[in-house]
Amino acid sequence: MSWSEDVFSVLDNHQVSTIATVPDAGLSHVLSLCEEAPSKKVVTLTTEEEGVGMMLGLWLGKQRGALFMQSSGVGNCINALSVMASTRCPCAMLITMRGQWGEFNPWQVPMGHATQPVMEAMGVYCYSVEQADQIAETFDAACGLAFNGGYAAAVLIHQRALGTKVF
């Protein structure tokens, strides 16, 4: 099984019914699985911070959501994450990294470098994963922390696990 299929199972196990995303290449398979599943709804966002606001609305309505994005989108979410901290709303995030190991596009490097410090400054618990076979179990732990503890928790999938984008 690929990690995408394992992550899909984690979403099921945590009763996550709605995924909000600005997509990334590394997320395309798990997003396809979610789009095909009758039990899941995928909402494509204009910009990533919308997804943070949406996580609060889902939680207020007693549903569970998850937010999938590329690391560049984390920068768009900074002030929105203050709402998660203020409300203790669960916010489970799966983030594919850019701007790390072997990145071909230098414009991706500053935000990639800042992704984890910025999230941690906003109170998000971050778990970086470098091996593909550890993505799903780490996301399972992050979902547990989010939904059982009322925290924002993110899994940062390292480019070592995804392979780098080459043009």
Added chain:
Amino acid sequence: MDQHVTLPVDDEGRVRRRPLVAELMAHRGEALVITGLGSATYDVAAAGDHDNNFYFWGGMGLTAMTGLGLAIAQPQRRAVVITGDGDMMMGIGSLATIASAAPDNLAILVLDNERFGETGEQMGLSAGVTDMVQMAKGAGFQKAATFATEAEMRELPDLLFSTPGPVFCVAKVAPGNDARVLPSTDGAYLTRRFRDAL
């Protein structure tokens, strides 16, 4: 809105927001209400606190998207967003997200005073060439309209609380700050209270 109700206006004939919101909230029924930070939060709180009101105190630009999440999570209930022009403009791209998701139980009301009321009444972008209703239509809203007079605003209760959505309404209201009516600022409490009341 009842025919006998006369909404107060300012000396330029613009409807005052506080009595407008009070009149609208009298029609809320079982609706779930999310308010945008600043005057929209105070206006809705002034109409009477309610366990199924959720008040933003920060996170400018997010209110409409929280309404979308709520509408998806509670498809049998009406979800209503009441916010200001600054909050809506900051999250204007969310109109595309919402129109595409197309929840039939969501309505958004923008109380458009064309100003940043919290920070000194600086003019907002909706005072100029920008038309949020045209932006909503471009984003894909089939039901989007501006309401400038009391007579036009008589349609608002039905549009907010019963017309199949998604609905986007802009009510042009008088500038000027009403007395601040402050609900709880404890976000964790407001969240738990809202969920427990479902």
